[in-house]
Amino acid sequence: MANLDIMLAGFGGQGILFAGKLAAYAGMLEGREISWLPSYGPEMRGGTANCSVCLSDEPIGSPLVVEPDVLVAMNMPSFDKFADKVKPGGNIIVDSTMADVCCMRRDVGFSRVPATQLAEDNGLKGLANVILIGRLLKLTGFSDLATLDAAIEKSVPPHKADLVGFNKKALRIGHEFVDAEECQ
Amino acid sequence: MSEKVLMKGNEALAEAALRAGCRNFFGYPITPQTELAAYMAKRMPKAGGNYLQAESEVAAINMVYGAAAAGARVMTSSSSPGVSLKSEGISYLIGADLPAVIINVQRGGPGLGGIQPSQADYWMATRATGHGDGHVIVFAPSTVQEMADLVAKAFDLADRYRVPVMILADGLLGQMMEPVVLPDPIDTAEIPAKDWAANGHKGLRPHNTISSLFLVAQQLEDSVLARHDRYQLIKEVEQMAQEEQVEDAEVVVVAYGAAARVCRSAMHKAREEGIRAGLIRPITLWPFPTDSIVRALGPGRAFLSVEFSTGQMVEDVRLAVEGRAPVSFFGHTGGVVPTPDEVLGAIRRAASGERFNELPFKNRPKGGVL
Incomplete structure (x- = not known):
């Protein structure tokens, strides 16, 4: 399978790091080389947070994703900061509840997922991040649902085990999501 | 062999230290190293060891001196400005021939600098971890797996040569997660006895003295040269x-x-x-x-x-x-x-x-x- 460099970005508290961990964990469960690198500056305390995830079949060099194959942007500043850096042929996924934006680039795939709204509507408040991982999974096929389910089981801490089911539900909502017509 | 787990470099260093028989950790929080101390705070008491958040880096390194003098496997960790604070204590460890493991998860400097990854402490680590004619052995891991693997080796070499060992990482390695297969816990009974340690003997043997003070120049030269003889051996056989x-x-x-x-x-x-x-x-x-x-x-x-x-x-x-x-x-x-x-x-x-x-x-x- 091809290498996949993922950049996830948003506000602190949106679950960017956890979403990245799910992708990384799924890669590890499939026996691939993976790395997960968070931003750990003052952004952790309320500003923008981002997370680099690399999936590869070779040992990973720099774990810092500079030119992502996929950008998952959970707010407007993150879209503005990273949209231009996505590799041609790559994908941009935005949480359109948080970033009501159209992408001017025609050399990348663009998916608007109202993830925060979908989460609210489905009683999954706070799981917009996992909905977006579901969409990422569908668009790139970097893993499969069963592996992501296992990653959720491994990543949700034991004292929050009751959230496993909600996470799996959120994953499926993202996986089954179909983009509305292309935005102009 | 244990299974592959996903861990931060900082956590892997801590877990590997526990598995290498380290039962004493003294530190003080500083980004980007804090997860290591936090992990130790959680796990060390359950492992029956001593975790103590000291009032400063200076206090922590002197606690390391005490524990090392008593023959314990002991570790401290910090990041660049904190390691500067430890430098006096590290020099004393060197001068007293005490084994210990010191972690530096480097950040940008000089001064308070920043908290992002840096390798600006190379000179401090290799040239002058403190004053005097001394060295510490310095390991530089490049993956989370290597961070875990080098810890036990650091303790072993520290004990073998009676030289402190520094693991020089950086914020990127400390913060990133990678799959890691943790080393199996060692059998602490296999750690060679430290007959030089000042650990109480109920009057059954002569006193051991741990000191870095030699007021007679010739005695100090003899002591430094004996250490440099070991440095020579280290240079010959421990390059990696x-x-x-x-x-x-x-x-x-x-x-x-x-x-x-x-x-x-x-x-x-x-x-x-x-x-x-x-x-x-x-x-x-x-x-x-x-x-x-x-x-x-x-x-x-x-x-x-x-x-x-x-x-x-x-x-x-x-x-x-x-x-x-x-x-x-x-x-x-x-x-x-x-x-x-x-x-x-x-x-x-x-x-x-x-x-x-x-x-x-x-x-x-x-x-x-x-």
Whole structure:
């Protein structure tokens, strides 16, 4: 399978790091080389947070994703900061509840997922991040649902085990999501 | 063997220390190292050991001195400014021939600097961890797996040579998660007895004295030279480096830790465009793997040191090369991590016969000055 460099970005508290961990964990469960690198500056305390995830079949060099194959942007500043850096042929996924934006680039795939709204509507408040991982999974096929389910089981801490089911539900909502017509 | 787990570098260092029989940890929080201390705070009491958050780095390193003098496996950890604070205590550990493991998860400096990844403490680690004629052994892991693997070796070498061992990581390695297979816990009964330790003996043997104070010059010289005899042995047998695609290389990149990861990406890109790049990755920074560098010397071959600093290890590369090959440098500092493409640019220039010391100075023509 091809290498996949993922950049996830948003506000602190949106679950960017956890979403990245799910992708990384799924890669590890499939026996691939993976790395997960968070931003750990003052952004952790309320500003923008981002997370680099690399999936590869070779040992990973720099774990810092500079030119992502996929950008998952959970707010407007993150879209503005990273949209231009996505590799041609790559994908941009935005949480359109948080970033009501159209992408001017025609050399990348663009998916608007109202993830925060979908989460609210489905009683999954706070799981917009996992909905977006579901969409990422569908668009790139970097893993499969069963592996992501296992990653959720491994990543949700034991004292929050009751959230496993909600996470799996959120994953499926993202996986089954179909983009509305292309935005102009 | 245990299963593969996903862990931060900082956590892997802590867990590996517990598995290496470390039952004493004294530290003080500082970004980007804090997860290590937090992990120890949670796990050490359950392992039956002592975890203590000291009132300062100075206090912590002196607690390390006490525990080491009593023969315990003991560790402390910090990041750059905190390690500066520990430097007096490290010198005392060296002077008293005490084994201990000191972690430095480097951040940008000088001063309080920043909290992003840096390799600006190379000189501090290899040249002057404290005052006096002394050294610590310095390991430079490059992956989370290696962070876990080097900890037990650090304790073993510290005990064998009675020299403190520093693991020099950086914020990138400390914060990143990678799959890691943790080493099996050692049988603490197999740690060689420390008959020199000051650990109480109910009057059954003569007193052991732990001190770094020698007021008679000749006695001090004797003590320092005895230690340097061990340093000589360490230099002969403990050098470690990983060599990749050096055999046919026209440019040998020398980089350690996280910088080596960036360089590996750049090396592959260079190979794709027909430039034969290789990589020497020092795993021990002191002793510096001079033997690897000397082995790599060859006609038409250039060296390129790449660091997250303004150029520190490059001096050791030049000392090893002794003028027999061109040695160039490329780096970023202050927490800026070079991209593989920037390193690729430096490799191209080194391959074209250029010799340079390249720093990203503003308002200065590209190419820098030598």
